[in-house]
Structure formats: C-alpha cells, structure tokens
Amino acid sequence: MASRADRQISHRNFVSYIDKSREYYSASGFEQPYRWAAFNEVPFSPQTKPLAESNVAVVTTTFLHHHDSAHGAPSTNKQVYAHPVTDVPDTMFTNDLSWDKQATHTDDSESFLPLQALQQLADNGTIGSLNHRFFGVPTEYSQRKTGLDADQIGEWCAEDGVDIALLVPL
Template sequence: MRSKPALPGAHRHAVSYIDRSREYYAACGYEQPYRWATNADSPFAPLPKPLAQCRVGIITTSYPHHEDLAGSDDVEFFPLTTKAPYAQPVDPIPSRMFTDDLSWDKDATHTDDVATFLPIAQLAAAAAAGRIGSTAPRFFGAPTNYSQRQTNADAETIARWCDDDEVDVVVLVPL
C-alpha cells in the first residue's frame, strides 16, 4: 500500500501500473490479484520491406461511440461494449470513441481528441509525406478483455483481417 507521495529523485519516476492496480483492487477487497499474460518467447518479425512501402494499420482498445455514461454505476460495475473485436473504416475518422468504461486517467486528462489514442490522422499525414506506404483502409478494435484465452482468439481474428487488408505492420494502441 502506498502511503507516501513520490519525491523527486527518491522514487521510481514512471508509474508502475501493474503494482498500482494490484494494490488498489486489494484495498477494494479483491483477494486474488490479476495475473498478467507473460510470454517467455515474444514474437518478433523485422519489417517485410522498407517502411515507406508498408501499409500500416491500427489496433485500438477503445470502442465505437454509442453513449456517454461517465459517472453512472453501470460504468463501474459492468463492461458496456460487446467485448468482440471489430473492424471500422478509417474514412471518415471518428470524431469520438467510447472510452467511459476504460481505466484511463480521468482526473489528469480527457479523450475528447481521438488523435491522442487513435492516430489515423497522423498516419495519413505520414503516408502523404511518403514516410509510410499507406494507411490500412480499416482500423481494428480489440476491446479490453480480462480473459487471456479470449484475447488470443481475438488476436487471430484481427490477424486474419490484417491479411484481408494486406496490412504489413500494425500499431497497437492500448487505452
């Protein structure tokens, strides 16, 4: 349990979110800490071709906007999306996404600017500048799911969509 504020130079600077969330939920009475997925052998593949020739895609953990529920009990107790992976065209760029039920820092910032977590506009600019080959025609959603088995299954689904769209590399942006 944390009892002292961080002092400059005396504490680890970056927030350890795994430790912070474990302690928080323990204080809320959850006896079993969440066990994060670990992969002894992380997959790694070099770029298949120069980045300037690559089609780049995005995977987000946010969800298409459907309603604002910030502050309601349902947001605290129940997920409010289907938790199924989805695919959505990048054009038009969504003006907003549903993020109410995700654990981003609602005191320090906001998610009104989708570019802060869904970098479609930034990738389009990079493509126009020739930095990347192109932006994938769809972005993919992998809503936060605590089941690692289901997450693995969702990853396979999204991988097939990437193949369908001839995506060379994806950027996963967790929110």
C-alpha cells in the first residue's frame, strides 16, 4: 500500500469529462452536446468463487496495429478482437483515442493493459489464472454497435470460462 503522503488526495472533486467535452465541443461550434449513456438499473453478478480459483480476463480499448483515423476522431475501421496474452506487442496502438497526450504517454502498455501484473498474481496464487487471451473493443459513438461488440466478448468469455473481467478504458 502506498505511504500516507502518496495516497492523500489533492483534489476533493474529480475532473468531469462530461463537462469538459461539452464545453470543448460547444466552443468549437457544435451545437448538440453528446448524449452519454445513462441507465437506472445496473446488472450485478456477485463473485461467488474465491479469487484464488478465478480465471481473470482483461478487456481493453487499445488495438494491436495502427488504424487510420480522420480528423482526430477514433478510427472507424476497428473490429472487436481476441488475442493471446503471450503475444503482446511492445506497444499498443492508442493514437486515435482521447487520452491526455500532454500530461502522459502510453509507451508502457502495463499502465493500461496489466497482463504482466495479472500473470504475477496468477503465479503467486492470488488469482487462479490469467485468461489465455485478452479482448479488445473499439470506442464507438454508437451504443448499438458497442452492444454487438459486447455480445461477442460475452461469447468469448463464456467459451473461456472467465470468472472476472477487468475492463480498462483508455
């Protein structure tokens, strides 16, 4: 656990990306603010198996290879994918995603795709296993399209016997 000085919060309020993006695009001249997904009901599946027996998978919004993107928007030609955890490239393709390119970088994939960390936790018995493949999903403006991608990831998780999914949006 981090020392007290490291974990004391500096800001009581977190950054609102809903506010930031609305103000940014409004200032740019776009009149209609983006409508973020919002639901009243939230599905909940409590974990019933001990962590030490659980198979854990990672889902990322990053991709293995470069995809062309136009005008600063996320690439539109990306497809949901599954990939072996033993064959991860040194760097993942993140350029088209809206992360903070001034404050940080994504050269270390463990900072958003923690496969080594999970493998170590599997090796020391904290979790049962790291799933043999991880999953990637495009960042879509269309909730319908994301629903189809979620169906596919759900099928893959069922095939693999995934107990816990760690979802890491960039």
